[in-house]
């Protein structure tokens with residue numbers, strides 16, 4: 001991937017998600033009290049108010065729930081690879097759990113590897129994990145999406 005792309009800011013809540021990603025696992029917070037899953041990570045369950053949490057391992061399979069093709073003005077690193085896609089993927093285990101990412105051809109493939117016009121709502125996808133990307137704040141592994149084979 002190119003440099004100068006926006007990377008997530010890690011904090012106390014989100015860091016475990018990316019630690020698991022670095023280990024090749026897609027995990028989400030799940031309330032220990034009522035079982036409600038939550039993405040993005042938050043300190044408290046929106047359903048019952050509990051702060052007890054576990055990190056549930058997901059299959060990594062999902063479907064394209066929606067997608068967008070960003071248009072200019074874009075940051076220079078993104079303008080250089082436009083047109084590209086941003087997909088919203090719903091998890092196979094729970095359609096209320098959705099991830100924002102990119103549909104790519106391979107884990108470290110360029111953002112514009114997939115023709116946005118070929119993407120279909122509902123198509124099955126599988127998570128892959130990028131090589132560590134470093135923006136100077138430390139390496140982070142990004143979950144990305146490829147077409148399920």
Ligand SMILES: [Zn+2]
Pocket residue numbers: 031032033034035036045046047048049050
């Ligand atoms: Zn709860």
